[in-house]
Structure formats: structure tokens, C-alpha cells
């Protein structure tokens with residue numbers, strides 16, 4: 001038997017960028033990460049004096065079904081970092097399509113992040129934002145170092161799914177279906 005299969009054309013070499021090379025490469029790394037389309041969450045918790053804390057987060061992801069675990073990462077530079085490092089509970093508020101303004105407000109430093117936001121008290125008094133797609137009320141299960149972020153793993157104690165359409169984030173812009 002003769003081997004008559006055509007030889008595949010040699011593919012051109014894949015050229016990538018080392019994200020640590022220089023400032024341009026670092027910007028390109030950020031831009032490339034932004035090509036991953038995500039939902040948008042707000043992580044909420046309570047500070048040491050019982051004050052409400054929160055920040056917009058799109059690093060949220062599922063981790064484990066048994067036990068029920070989720071994860072996200074928090075930049076060490078955020079004002080809320082210490083609170084989320086010290087507290088043992090938090091809530092994931094998965095934003096719905098009409099909640100872009102809350103996503104922007106919760107991503108702004110040095111403002112009253114909860115101004116005008118309709119809140120309900122969740123487990124242990126952790127604030128829950130009304131009209132979200134879904135909620136995960138969590139105890140902190142583990143924390144891991146992750147460069148300029150910490151990874152927080154949450155053990156989900158209570159969850160609720162409202163079936164609303166989600167707010168999306170892609171390439172630096174908020175979107176919806």
C-alpha cells in the first residue's frame with residue numbers, strides 16, 4: 001500500500017507576546033485578557049465596624065460542586081482588601097442587564113458605593129443588592145496568594161437564582177444579550 005496522503009502545508013509559527021516584556025506588552029496582556037467575555041458581579045461584605053463594603057468583580061468563577069465552592073480574586077490595592085481579608089463571610093451579587101450603573105458605581109474608589117442602591121440584609125447582615133440575576137452567600141473557605149491579587153474561595157451556604165438576564169463585560173465594555 002502506498003502512502004498517497006498529501007503532506008500538510010507547514011503551518012506558520014504562532015507568534016505571541018511575553019506579557020512581562022515591557023509596558024506595551026503589559027497593556028496588550030490586559031487587552032487580551034479582556035477578550036474573555038464574562039458576567040459581572042458585586043462582592044459585598046461587612047467591615048470591622050459593621051460598615052458595608054463592596055466592589056465590582058468579573059474574576060468570579062465556579063470551582064467545585066461538592067463541596068459547593070466558588071472563587072474570585074481581589075487586587076491588594078483596593079480599599080476593601082483588608083475587609084475581605086479579615087471577614088469570614090461575603091456575598092456574590094450577580095448583576096442583571098439593567099444594573100450597569102451599579103457596576104460602575106461599585107468600581108469607583110472614594111465614593112459612597114451604596115448611594116441609591118436598594119439593599120436587603122442577607123446572611124449575617126451581609127448586604128444583598130436587589131434585582132440581581134443570582135446570589136451566593138458564602139463563608140470564606142480559603143485564601144491563596146496570586147501575585148498582585150489574593151484568590152478568595154467561598155463555601156456557598158445559600159444561593160438564589162431569579163432567572164433575570166445577566167449584565168456582561170467584554171473588551172472593556174458592558175454589554176447585554
Ligand SMILES: Cc1cc2nc3c(=O)[nH]c(=O)nc-3n(C[C@H](O)[C@H](O)[C@H](O)COP(=O)(O)O)c2cc1C
Pocket residue numbers: 040054055056057058059060072073074075077078079080081103104106107108109110169
Ligand atoms: C467590570 C469590572 C470588573 C472588575 N473585576 C475586578 C476583580 O475581579 N477583582 C478586583 O480586585 N477588582 C476588579 N475590578 C476593579 C474594582 O471594582 C475596583 O478597583 C474597586 O471597586 C475600587 O474601589 P476600592 O479601591 O474603593 O475598593 C473590576 C472593575 C470592573 C469595572
